[in-house]
Amino acid sequence: MANYILKRLWQALICLIGISVIIFFLSHLSGDPVLLMASPEATQEDIEELRRTLGLDKPLYVQYWVFISGVVQGDFGQSIKWSKPCIDVWLSRFPNTLLLGSAAMAFSLIVGILTGVLSAVKVGGWFDKFGKIFALMGQSLPVFWVGLMLILIFSVNLGWLPTSGHGSWKHLIMPAFTLGWYFTAATTRLSRSAMLDVLDSEYIKMARVKGLPEYLVIMKHAFRNALIPIITLAALNLIMLLNGTVITEVVFNWEGIGRLVVDAIFARDYPLVQCCVLIASMLFIATNLFVDILYAYIDPRIHYH
Amino acid sequence: MISNDNVLEVQDLKTHFYTSRGVVKAVDGVSFALKRGEALGLVGESGCGKSITCFSLIRLVPRPAGRIVGGKVLLEGEDLLTKNEKEMTKIRGKRITMILQDPMMSLNPVFTIGEQITETIRVHQKLGKMEIWEKVKEMLRLVRIPSPEVRMREYPHQMSGGMRQRISGAIALSCQPSVLIADEATTALDVTIQAQFLSLFKEIQEQANLSMIVVTHDFGIVARACDRVAVMYAGKIVENAETRELFNNPAHPYTIALLNSLPKMEMKVDTLYSIEGQPPELHALPPGCSFAPRCSHVMEICQREYPPQKEVAPGHFARCWLKG
Amino acid sequence: MEHILTALPWARRLTQVRQILRHVPVVSVLILLVFIVFGIFGNYFMPHEATKAHFGDVLTPPMWQEGGSAEYILGTDHLGRDILSRIIGGATISLEVGFIVIFFAGALGVVVALLSGYLGGRIDAVLMRITDMFLSMPFLMIAIVLAAVLGASTKNIIIVLVTLGWAGYARVLRGEVLRIKERDFVLLARVARCSKTRIMLRHIFPNIVNTLVVLGTLQLGQVIIAESSLSFLGLGVPPPAPAWGSMVGDGRDLIFSAWWVSFFPGMAILFVVMSTNLLGDWLRIRLDPKFRQL
Numbered sequence: 056m057a058n059y060i061l062k063r064l065w066q067a068l069i070c071l072i073g074i075s076v077i078i079f080f081l082s083h084l085s086g087d088p089v090l091l092m093a094s095p096e097a098t099q100e101d102i103e104e105l106r107r108t109l110g111l112d113k114p115l116y117v118q119y120w121v122f123i124s125g126v127v128q129g130d131f132g133q134s135i136k137w138s139k140p141c142i143d144v145w146l147s148r149f150p151n152t153l154l155l156g157s158a159a160m161a162f163s164l165i166v167g168i169l170t171g172v173l174s175a176v177k178v179g180g181w182f183d184k185f186g187k188i189f190a191l192m193g194q195s196l197p198v199f200w201v202g203l204m205l206i207l208i209f210s211v212n213l214g215w216l217p218t219s220g221h222g223s224w225k226h227l228i229m230p231a232f233t234l235g236w237y238f239t240a241a242t243t244r245l246s247r248s249a250m251l252d253v254l255d256s257e258y259i260k261m262a263r264v265k266g267l268p269e270y271l272v273i274m275k276h277a278f279r280n281a282l283i284p285i286i287t288l289a290a291l292n293l294i295m296l297l298n299g300t301v302i303t304e305v306v307f308n309w310e311g312i313g314r315l316v317v318d319a320i321f322a323r324d325y326p327l328v329q330c331c332v333l334i335a336s337m338l339f340i341a342t343n344l345f346v347d348i349l350y351a352y353i354d355p356r357i358h359y360h
Numbered sequence: 361m362i363s364n365d366n367v368l369e370v371q372d373l374k375t376h377f378y379t380s381r382g383v384v385k386a387v388d389g390v391s392f393a394l395k396r397g398e399a400l401g402l403v404g405e406s407g408c409g410k411s412i413t414c415f416s417l418i419r420l421v422p423r424p425a426g427r428i429v430g431g432k433v434l435l436e437g438e439d440l441l442t443k444n445e446k447e448m449t450k451i452r453g454k455r456i457t458m459i460l461q462d463p464m465m466s467l468n469p470v471f472t473i474g475e476q477i478t479e480t481i482r483v484h485q486k487l488g489k490m491e492i493w494e495k496v497k498e499m500l501r502l503v504r505i506p507s508p509e510v511r512m513r514e515y516p517h518q519m520s521g522g523m524r525q526r527i528s529g530a531i532a533l534s535c536q537p538s539v540l541i542a543d544e545a546t547t548a549l550d551v552t553i554q555a556q557f558l559s560l561f562k563e564i565q566e567q568a569n570l571s572m573i574v575v576t577h578d579f580g581i582v583a584r585a586c587d588r589v590a591v592m593y594a595g596k597i598v599e600n601a602e603t604r605e606l607f608n609n610p611a612h613p614y615t616i617a618l619l620n621s622l623p624k625m626e627m628k629v630d631t632l633y634s635i636e637g638q639p640p641e642l643h644a645l646p647p648g649c650s651f652a653p654r655c656s657h658v659m660e661i662c663q664r665e666y667p668p669q670k671e672v673a674p675g676h677f678a679r680c681w682l683k684g
Numbered sequence: 685m686e687h688i689l690t691a692l693p694w695a696r697r698l699t700q701v702r703q704i705l706r707h708v709p710v711v712s713v714l715i716l717l718v719f720i721v722f723g724i725f726g727n728y729f730m731p732h733e734a735t736k737a738h739f740g741d742v743l744t745p746p747m748w749q750e751g752g753s754a755e756y757i758l759g760t761d762h763l764g765r766d767i768l769s770r771i772i773g774g775a776t777i778s779l780e781v782g783f784i785v786i787f788f789a790g791a792l793g794v795v796v797a798l799l800s801g802y803l804g805g806r807i808d809a810v811l812m813r814i815t816d817m818f819l820s821m822p823f824l825m826i827a828i829v830l831a832a833v834l835g836a837s838t839k840n841i842i843i844v845l846v847t848l849g850w851a852g853y854a855r856v857l858r859g860e861v862l863r864i865k866e867r868d869f870v871l872l873a874r875v876a877r878c879s880k881t882r883i884m885l886r887h888i889f890p891n892i893v894n895t896l897v898v899l900g901t902l903q904l905g906q907v908i909i910a911e912s913s914l915s916f917l918g919l920g921v922p923p924p925a926p927a928w929g930s931m932v933g934d935g936r937d938l939i940f941s942a943w944w945v946s947f948f949p950g951m952a953i954l955f956v957v958m959s960t961n962l963l964g965d966w967l968r969i970r971l972d973p974k975f976r977q978l
Binding site for chain 3 (some may be wrong): 066069070073074077078081082084085154191192194195197198199200203204207208211284297298299301302306317320321327331333335336339340343
C-alpha cells in the first residue's frame with residue numbers, strides 16, 4: 056500500500072512538472088509581455104530596462120527555474136492587468152467557482168444517481184427511457200447553447216430568473232443546471248451500468264435467496280456496491296467541472312476562475328493565465344491521485360502492481 | 361432418519377425461457393418428491409436444467425426471459441407457485457433456502473459476515489439483538505468457524521473459499537429451513553475442502569433431520585451424500601432411484617453412460633469412456649426421446665415418442681422405451 | 685415455435701422494441717449523411733452566400749414569424765446574413781475539423797498504443813507518463829491558451845484538438861494491445877519470427893480497429909463541441925467563416941431581440957452530436973459488448 060501510494064505520488068509529480076513546462080512555454084509564446092506592460096511612450100531603452108528588471112532577458116530555462124521556484128513558495132508572479140499577485144486575484148475569484156461547481160455537482164449527483172438507479176431497477180421502464188434521453192441530450196448539447204437557451208426561456212420570455220451576475224440563489228439556478236447537465240448524463244449512465252452489473256451478481260441472488268425484501272436487496276445490497284464506482288466518477292467529475300466552468304461562467308457573466316482565464320487571455324495577461332491553468336492542473340492531478348488512493352483503500356481487493 | 365412424509369413434492373414443473381431464438385424448455389415436466397430427512401441428488405450435465413429447477417422451486421427464475429409455465433411445488437402441502445411475491449419473500453430463506461455455487465461471489469463484499477447472517481435472522485424471526493447475536497455465534501460454531509466472535513466482524517475477502525462456503529451454509533441454516541438446496545455447492549472448492557464440507561454437511565443434515573437437494577454433476581458426491589438420485593437430461597428427469605439401487609442397476613442408457621464415464625479405482629484405465637455427441641440444444645429438441653441422438657440402443661419408437669415413466673423396480677423409476 | 689413467440693403480447697412487444705432499437709442508428713446515419721453531404725456539397729444547397737451581408741435585411745425573423753420572409757427561411761443575423769446558408773456552410777467547417785482531428789488524433793493514439801503496449805518496458809513507461817500528462821490537463825483551459833497562442837484559424841484549431849485529443853485513444857487502445865498481445869496468434873507469429881513491426885501492424889492493429897472505430901465515432905461529437913466552444917469564445921474559426929459555435933456567439937448579445945440567431949446553429953450542433961453519440965453507442969454494442977461503461 057505504502058509503495059503504491061509512493062509510486063502514484065511520484066507519477067503525479069512528474070506529470071505536474073511536465074505540465075508546468077508546457078504551460079510556461081506556451082504562455083511565453085503568446086507574445087512579448089514587456090510591450091504590453093510598458094507605457095505607450097516608452098523608448099526602446101525603457102523597454103530593455105523593464106525586460107531586465109523582470110528577468111525576461113535571461114534564457115528561457117533560467118526563467119522557468121525562477122518561475123517554478125516561485126510557484127513552490129506560493130508565488131505565481133504579478134498579474135499585468137490587475138497589478139497584484141496572481142494568486143490574490145485567483146483567490147478572490149475561487150469561492151465563486153467553488154459555489155457554482157458544488158451546486159452543479161450536487162444537482163448532477165442527486166438527479167444522476169436517482170435516475171441511474173431507478174433505470175437499472177426497471178430496465179426499459181418509464182424512468183429508463185427518460186434517463187436515456189436526458190443523458191443523451193446532456194452529452195450532445197454544447198454548454199454555451201444550453202446556457203443561452205435557458206436565458207431565452209427563463210429570463211427573456213418568462214422573466215423568472217436573472218440573466219447574469221450573482222448574489223441570490225436565483226442567480227445560481229441556471230448556471231448550475233447548465234454546468235451540471237453534462238455531468239448528470241455521465242452520472243446517470245454510470246449509475247445505471249454499475250447498478251446493472253451489481254444486480255447481476257451472485258450476492259444479489261444470494262440476498263434474494265435469503266428472503267430479503269426487494270427494497271433491502273436494492274438499497275442495501277446493490278446500491279452500497281454500486282456506490283464505489285459512482286463516488287469515483289463523482290470525484291473525477293468535480294475536477295472536470297473546472298473545464299465546464301469556463302464556458303458557463305462566460306455565458307452567465309459569473310465572476311469565477313473560468314471567466315478570469317478567458318479575460319486574462321484576451322488581455323494577454325500571461326502570468327495570470329499561467330497561474331490559473333497551473334492551479335487547475337494541480338487540482339486535477341491531486342484529485343486523480345486522491346481518487347486512486349481512496350479507491351485502493353475502499354476496496355482492498357484491488358491489485359496493485 | 362428418513363420418514364415417510366414428503367416435505368417437498370414437485371409435480372410436472374415447467375420453466376421456459378423466451379428468447380429471440382425461440383422458446384427454451386429448460387425445465388420440462390419435472391416431478392419428484394423429497395422426504396423429511398432425505399438427501400436427494402440431482403445429477404446431470406451442465407445445461408440440463410438442474411439449476412433452473414432449483415431456482416424455480418424458490419421462484420427466482422431470471423426475469424423477464426424465464427417463466428414458470430406450469431406444475432406444482434408443494435412445500436409441506438402448500439403450493440409455492442400460487443404464492444405472491446410478498447408471501448414468497450417470507451418463505452424464501454426461512455422454510456426453503458439455497459447455497460449457491462460460487463462462495464467467492466455469493467457473499468456481499470461490503471458487509472461483514474456477522475451482518476450477512478444477522479439480517480437473514482432479522483427478516484424472518486422476531487428476536488432481540490442479543491438473541492440474534494448469540495444465534496449467529498451458534499450458527500458459526502455449527503459450521504465450525506473458529507473464533508466466531510472475531511470472524512463475524514470480518515469481511516468475506518478476509519476468508520478462504522471453504523470458509524466462505526461454510527458461512528453460506530450458516531446463512532442458509534440460520535432459520536432452520538425445511539428444505540436446503542445446495543446448487544453445486546462444492547464445485548468451486550478444492551478437492552480436500554470439498555470432502556470436509558461434504559462430511560460437515562452430511563453430519564448437520566443427519567443431526568437436524570434436514571431435507572436436502574444436492575445439485576451436482578459429480579457421482580462421487582452423490583455416492584457420499586445422497587440417499588436418492590434423480591438423473592436429469594434435457595429438462596426432464598430420466599431416472600430416479602435410491603442411490604445404491606441406481607449404482608447397482610442403472611436402467612436408463614444415459615445413466616449407464618454417465619456411470620461408465622467415471623474413472624474406477626480398481627481398474628487401470630487407459631481411456632475414459634465418454635458419451636458421444638453433444639447435449640441437445642434446448643430450444644430445438646428433437647421429437648421423441650431427447651437422448652435418442654446419442655443413445656447406442658436407439659430404436660425406431662425413440663425417434664417418435666417420448667417414453668413414459670415406468671417403475672422398473674420398487675421405488676426405481678426410469679423413462680426409456682427399453683424398459684417399456 | 686414462432687407462433688408461441690408471437691402469441692405472447694410481451695414477447696411481441698419485446699421484438700418490436702428490438703426492431704425499433706435496431707432502426708435508431710438509421711435516423712442517426714441519415715442525419716450524419718445530410719451533414720456530410722452539406723459539408724461537401726454545401727455550396728449547391730445554400731439559398732444565399734454564407735458570408736454575404738444584406739444590410740437591408742438585418743435581423744429578419746424566420747419565415748413563419750411575423751416580419752419573416754421566404755427569402756430567408758431561418759432568418760438573418762445582425763449583418764443580414766442568411767442563417768440557413770450559414771448553417772449549411774458551417775457543416776463544412778465542422779466536418780473538416782471533426783474528421784481531420786479524429787483521423788490524426790486516432791493515428792497518433794494508435795502509434796503510441798502499439799509502441800507502448802507491445803514493446804513495453806521503458807518505452808511504455810515514458811509514453812504512458814506523457815499520455816497521463818495530457819490526460820490530466822484541464823482540457824478546455826489549455827485549448828484556449830493554445831488557440832490564443834497559435835492564433836485563430838481552422839488549421840490551428842485542428843492542431844489544438846489533435847494535440848489534446850490523442851491521449852484518450854492511446855490510453856484505451858494500449859489496454860487492448862496488452863490483452864491481444866497475450867493471445868495465441870500473436871505468440872505464434874512471434875514463434876514464426878515475424879518482425880515486431882509486422883506483428884504490430886498485421887496481427888495486433890486489425891484487432892484494435894473495432895475499438896478505434898467506436899472511440900472515433902464517440903469522439904467526433906466531442907470534437908465538434910470543442911471546436912464550437914472555442915469558436916463561441918472567439919478563439920476558434922475566425923469570422924466571417926460560418927462556424928456553428930461563432931454563430932451562437934454572434935447571437936449571444938441578441939438573445940433579447942433575435943433568438944433565432946443562436947437557436948438554429950445550436951440545433952445543428954445538437955442533431956449532429958446526438959447522432960454521432962447514438963451511432964457510437966450502437967457501434968460499441970455491436971462491435972464490442974465488453975465495452976460497457978460510460
